[in-house]
Amino acid sequence: MRLVMLGLAALLSLMLLAACGGGDGDGQAGGGNAPESVLRDVIDRGVLHCGVKGSQPGFSYLEPDGTFTGFDVEFCKAIAAAVLEDADAVEYLSVASASRFELLAAQEIDVLIRTTTVTAERDAGRGVDFAPTTFYTGQSFAVHADSGIFSTADMDGITICVQSATTTEQNLDDLFAELGYSYVPLGGEDQENQDAFIAGRCDAWTGDQSNLASRISQLPNAADFRVINEIISKEPLAPGVLDYDNAWKDVITWVVYGLINAEELGVTQSNVAAWSEDPPNTAVARLLGVPFEGGEVADLGFDVDPQFIQRALRAVGNYGEIYERTVARVGIARAGTLNALYTEGGIIYAPPYR
Amino acid sequence: MATHAPQPPAGLPEPPEVPLVYQRRIRDLLIQALYVAVTALVIAYVVLQLGGREYGFGFLNQPASFDVGNQWLTNIDGTTNSRFTMYLVGVWSTIRVVVLAIALSTVFGILIGVARLSSNWLVSRLAMLFVETFRNAPLFVQIVLWYAVVLFGLPTIQNVINVGDFLFLSNRGIAIPWTVPDGGFWGGPDWMVGVWVAALFAAGGLAFWVRRRRQTAERETGKVQYPNRWALGLFAALALASFILLGMPVAIDRPIVEGTTYAEGMAIYPEFAALLLGLVVYTSAFVAEIVRGSIQALPRGQTEAASAIGLTAYQRLTTVILPQALRQIIPSVTNQYLNVSKNSSLASGVSYFDLFFVANIIQNKIGHAVEVFLLITVTYMLMSLVISLIMNYINRRVTLHSV
Numbered sequence: 001m002r003l004v005m006l007g008l009a010a011l012l013s014l015m016l017l018a019a020c021g022g023g024d025g026d027g028q029a030g031g032g033n034a035p036e037s038v039l040r041d042v043i044d045r046g047v048l049h050c051g052v053k054g055s056q057p058g059f060s061y062l063e064p065d066g067t068f069t070g071f072d073v074e075f076c077k078a079i080a081a082a083v084l085e086d087a088d089a090v091e092y093l094s095v096a097s098a099s100r101f102e103l104l105a106a107q108e109i110d111v112l113i114r115t116t117t118v119t120a121e122r123d124a125g126r127g128v129d130f131a132p133t134t135f136y137t138g139q140s141f142a143v144h145a146d147s148g149i150f151s152t153a154d155m156d157g158i159t160i161c162v163q164s165a166t167t168t169e170q171n172l173d174d175l176f177a178e179l180g181y182s183y184v185p186l187g188g189e190d191q192e193n194q195d196a197f198i199a200g201r202c203d204a205w206t207g208d209q210s211n212l213a214s215r216i217s218q219l220p221n222a223a224d225f226r227v228i229n230e231i232i233s234k235e236p237l238a239p240g241v242l243d244y245d246n247a248w249k250d251v252i253t254w255v256v257y258g259l260i261n262a263e264e265l266g267v268t269q270s271n272v273a274a275w276s277e278d279p280p281n282t283a284v285a286r287l288l289g290v291p292f293e294g295g296e297v298a299d300l301g302f303d304v305d306p307q308f309i310q311r312a313l314r315a316v317g318n319y320g321e322i323y324e325r326t327v328a329r330v331g332i333a334r335a336g337t338l339n340a341l342y343t344e345g346g347i348i349y350a351p352p353y354r
Numbered sequence: 355m356a357t358h359a360p361q362p363p364a365g366l367p368e369p370p371e372v373p374l375v376y377q378r379r380i381r382d383l384l385i386q387a388l389y390v391a392v393t394a395l396v397i398a399y400v401v402l403q404l405g406g407r408e409y410g411f412g413f414l415n416q417p418a419s420f421d422v423g424n425q426w427l428t429n430i431d432g433t434t435n436s437r438f439t440m441y442l443v444g445v446w447s448t449i450r451v452v453v454l455a456i457a458l459s460t461v462f463g464i465l466i467g468v469a470r471l472s473s474n475w476l477v478s479r480l481a482m483l484f485v486e487t488f489r490n491a492p493l494f495v496q497i498v499l500w501y502a503v504v505l506f507g508l509p510t511i512q513n514v515i516n517v518g519d520f521l522f523l524s525n526r527g528i529a530i531p532w533t534v535p536d537g538g539f540w541g542g543p544d545w546m547v548g549v550w551v552a553a554l555f556a557a558g559g560l561a562f563w564v565r566r567r568r569q570t571a572e573r574e575t576g577k578v579q580y581p582n583r584w585a586l587g588l589f590a591a592l593a594l595a596s597f598i599l600l601g602m603p604v605a606i607d608r609p610i611v612e613g614t615t616y617a618e619g620m621a622i623y624p625e626f627a628a629l630l631l632g633l634v635v636y637t638s639a640f641v642a643e644i645v646r647g648s649i650q651a652l653p654r655g656q657t658e659a660a661s662a663i664g665l666t667a668y669q670r671l672t673t674v675i676l677p678q679a680l681r682q683i684i685p686s687v688t689n690q691y692l693n694v695s696k697n698s699s700l701a702s703g704v705s706y707f708d709l710f711f712v713a714n715i716i717q718n719k720i721g722h723a724v725e726v727f728l729l730i731t732v733t734y735m736l737m738s739l740v741i742s743l744i745m746n747y748i749n750r751r752v753t754l755h756s757v
Binding site for chain 1 (some may be wrong): 377418419420422423424432433434465502506510511512525526613614615624625705707711714715718719720722723
């Protein structure tokens with residue numbers, strides 16, 4: 001009896017050890033340099049986990065009916081269509097700015113499309129790799145329409161609502177150090193800042209100009225506020241993926257470039273079906289992954305089939321169409337800004353697809 | 355912990371043999387071995403998971419590049435100062451709110467706890483309503499409620515409520531008069547206020563000594579010597595005398611509204627006020643229950659005896675009931691104080707730059723989560739240890755001095 005009990009106890013502890021040890025091994029495989037690409041995970045899973053903001057009208061916004069809409073969301077859909085052949089095979093996660101990189105590192109999200117600014121520190125130090133910039137904006141300030149603040153020169157000593165742990169916060173600090181002004185920061189998440197600003201708790205609310213404009217445009221008393229006509233920083237917003245995953249990053253990079261090239265080449269959501277049957281030229285044929293006048297389909301070496309950009313275009317249309325459907329709707333015009341095509345005075349430019 | 359197993363008296367049958375795992379010694383050994391094994395595995399797991407990273411606290415010495423609001427008596431900007439300095443600013447913000455919350459919740463807790471035992475039906479029911487409301491709603495909800503509903507509900511600074519140029523209320527905070535060092539009518543330098551503070555300390559010491567003497571005399575002769583009145587009176591007289599002698603080195607500064615900010619006086623920002631209110635109200639409810647329970651744990655005879663010898667209700671409470679109840683109160687209330695220090699980390703919910711908020715900003719900017727959270731943990735532990743040390747000291751005094 002005694003021996004049996006002792007043996008049982010020993011067995012139990014061994015099992016515990018084994019269980020812990022097993023967990024250990026799994027963790028290592030996931031945590032180290034992933035030998036498997038996220039691309040494979042996504043295809044196996046059949047659904048894309050897309051990290052978005054979820055609270056910024058025009059970029060990613062959770063509608064009352066539970067669907068997500070916006071510029072960033074369209075790119076999630078484009079990637080899902082390209083990789084999974086289904087633009088709706090996306091699970092959106094509203095992520096906080098403070099935890100976005102951790103969620104990416106933990107592979108809770110496959111791709112981060114959350115109005116995230118590309119910076120050297122993030123690229124080099126935070127384990128993030130950035131796809132091409134999808135939107136160029138810059139930091140500005142929203143103020144109350146009846147305030148006497150028209151530029152940063154009028155801002156000495158004021159209280160400023162600023163999202164903490166963002167590039168915005170750092171730009172603000174740099175700017176005021178340069179101006180030799182003082183200010184009182186009030187840091188919260190985006191929505192909290194908006195509430196505090198509207199309530200009059202802070203004199204100015206700083207953030208990406210596109211964000212401020214789109215949020216103010218949604219307010220019932222939008223006329224009580226204005227965004228000053230001064231930009232204090234460069235904020236190129238780009239999708240982020242995990243470092244060291246070229247197969248996955250290549251696909252996302254070229255979905256973005258593909259949608260830009262499509263606009264330049266005149267491929268739209270309405271003509272993509274017809275042009276896939278009968279492409280007008282070789283450039284369009286290559287982009288859509290179809291043969292030109294009985295030739296071969298060009299295989300450029302992606303880990304997905306050559307028609308992935310065609311599928312993205314069928315799902316969401318080209319870059320310009322996405323812009324008109326989302327960002328333009330919240331009152332941010334495109335013409336004359338950096339986000340116009342390079343042929344129209346902007347800097348939206350994609351390397352050739354060949 | 356060695357105990358002698360009782361030997362069965364001779365002649366009785368041998369007790370049945372106990373299986374090994376039921377034997378205390380073996381079972382303890384097994385549990386300990388298991389504990390060590392699990393701990394070792396957890397550590398090994400963490401080390402393996404984090405193996406590839408670089409460690410070290412060097413990143414704390416780099417410039418912070420962010421600013422911290424809600425500072426009090428300090429104005430440290432993050433442009434040139436290091437991340438660690440900004441962290442210390444956060445620690446100072448935490449200490450400020452914790453010390454005030456502990457002091458205020460003690461006062462209100464005792465008042466409400468005693469009120470719950472009042473024979474006045476309305477008073478005791480109101481106290482009960484207070485306790486049951488604020489004890490049973492989550493603290494975070496309460497803090498956000500104070501912030502978003504109560505304090506943001508105040509008018510904007512353009513429509514500030516002005517109470518006799520003395521008190522200003524708006525959603526930019528509450529501005530109250532505050533002291534400023536002043537040359538006074540001798541036209542002396544600003545450091546005269548320091549001299550006065552030193553004089554106050556001396557007066558306090560003297561008052562304390564007089565109180566001791568009178569207490570001793572009271573105990574020995576049995577005659578009433580009013581030790582507290584004497585001590586307070588002496589302190590007030592000395593304070594006033596030195597204040598006038600030094601030429602009134604402190605002036606009261608009334609707040610004014612300048613543009614959209616408060617100038618002069620003291621501005622209590624909504625973020626700080628909401629956190630403090632939340633902590634005080636929540637903790638008071640718990641302290642009140644501890645006070646009530648500790649008083650009710652005393653034999654009823656104590657109250658009755660005190661009444662029988664003709665003490666007033668106030669004397670009964672301060673000389674008979676509370677001194678005895680304190681022995682119950684202090685250990686329980688220490689736990690509440692520790693909770694206050696830890697609950698103060700909810701500050702980030704209302705954008706108050708406490709140590710946790712600042713540390714989070716640092717961690718979000720640069721990573722090093724392991725080091726940052728180690729730093730946070732150690733800071734809170736130190737704070738808890740200091741509170742425990744102080745409370746243990748007070749507890750020892752209370753148990754020694756009561757008869």
